[in-house]
Amino acid sequence: MKKALDIQFEENPSVPKYRQIIEAIHQKIKLGELRKGDKIPSLNSLCQQYRLSQDTVIAAYNELKSKGIITSQVGKGYFVQNEHTDYKHKVLLVFDRLTAYKEELYDSFKEALRKDGTEQIFFHHNNMKMFQTIIEGAIGDYSEFVIMPVDHPDAIPLIRKLPDNKVFILDQGRKQYKDIYPYVCQDFERDIYRILKQNSTLVGKYMRIVLVIRHQKSHFRDIMTGIRDFCKQQPIDFKVTSDLQLFNIKPGDAFIVVDDRDLEFIVRYSIEKQLHLGEDMGIISYNEAPLKGIVASGITTISTDFARMGKSMATMILDGKKEKIDNPFLLNLRNSF
Secondary structure, three states: OEOOOOOOOOOOOOOOHHHHHHHHHHHHHHOOOOOOOOEEOOHHHHHHHHOOOHHHHHHHHHHHHHOOOEEEEOOOEEEEOOOOOOOOEEEEEEEOOOOHHHHHHHHHHHHHHOOOEEEEEEEOOOOHHHHHHHHHHHOOOOOEEEEOOOOOOOHHHHHOOOOHHHEEEEEOOHHHHOOOOOEEEOOHHHHHHHHHHHOHHHHOOOOEEEEEOOOOOHHHHHHHHHHHHHHHHOOOEEEEEOOHHHOOOOOOEEEEEOOHHHHHHHHHHHHHOOOOEOOOEEEEEEOOOHHHHOHHHOOEEEEEOHHHHHHHHHHHHHOOOOOEEEOOEEEEOOOOO
16 A cells, blocks of 8 residues: 655755655654555655655665665565664675575574664575676665675676675685675685694694595685695695595595585495594594584584674674674584594
8 A cells, every 4th residue: 555755844954855754754654654565655756746856765765775664666666664763784695505504604693783783685506697686686775785705707896886885795705805895704725724733733643635625616725725835834745636436545544525425425435444534534524513523423624603703794784894804713623533
């Protein structure tokens, strides 16, 4: 149902008219005269009714959209989306995909933001076309944009379409975006080197380190560089493979795996060949998960603190800061290494 807006503009306004439109809509929502789902006047009808410029009404409606108070539907008009008018932030979260640890990140962000904001989350699944659709469809609708970018050269000019002062980079993309946007990210190269260095005595039990990666994404390349630098310094033999079925596995190998499918393969292999994890063969798996503490008497993991990452990003937004935060890795040492 379409609702009229009875706005009493000041004759000699000390407050711009677009702000008066915003305040009028806020008041009607607070008084219950406008409710979620109610249609409000179009740009043209409000311009004609009060002899306003279109720029004035657009400025008001865009700010209301960015705070999540109203929404627009192509060919249908503008509608009340949220009856909570006191929120200062409506944040777009763009994640690559949902996993157990990304869910932990999301829950932490949402909990920290909820006192003064709301969020919507979309997933691009590392698909550039999907990423483009999400970014271009979000322009003008949010107060801040928190993005896990696609590892693609066209991602930067696409993100540039958003207001620079409203963009934040999350989890990945530290090297590519550090001179452009604030971020809370992992430093894959530095942290894998640091963790191996701190545990060099344990690493010394093994004849070589084998990194198993299925893709050549930028952060995987950073992991490779960090491990290679450590191995050169030790020295210890270092190998990289994308296919364990074609790799000549030997006793004394220590595997660092990113994909859980490769983790499963190595655990099965160790059982079949009667190789004892932590003695004849080592495994370090990326990203903590509850089952990794149980599988094969415990899988050693390297993982960033995703709950801390989410809270840090939400706090940065709420405090109005533009920081560059490296979220540290943690080593969960178990029987597999």
